[in-house]
Amino acid sequence: MDAPHFVMLSFICGARAAQDALALALVESCAAPGKEMGVVLKSLQAKWIRAGFPRDPVAVKSLLDDAMANAS
Numbered sequence: 001m002d003a004p005h006f007v008m009l010s011f012i013c014g015a016r017a018a019q020d021a022l023a024l025a026l027v028e029s030c031a032a033p034g035k036e037m038g039v040v041l042k043s044l045q046a047k048w049i050r051a052g053f054p055r056d057p058v059a060v061k062s063l064l065d066d067a068m069a070n071a072s
Contacts, residue, residue: 015055022057026064036071043067 013021044067054060 019055019057019060023060023064026061039071040064040067043071 044064047063047067048054048060051059051063054063
């Protein structure tokens, strides 16, 4: 999702919905379905909780990148 679409989605649907859509798009684009995705999501959840539940898309993407790198 590029920046203009994120801004438009934020304006139309609200920041929370836009952040959720971004997180789902990142997960769908980076991990294969099945066990690998479950491992990545579990790791991402733990990292997200330890980081204090950040909402910033850049921070969440960093956590996702780290979870994916460690799952391989």
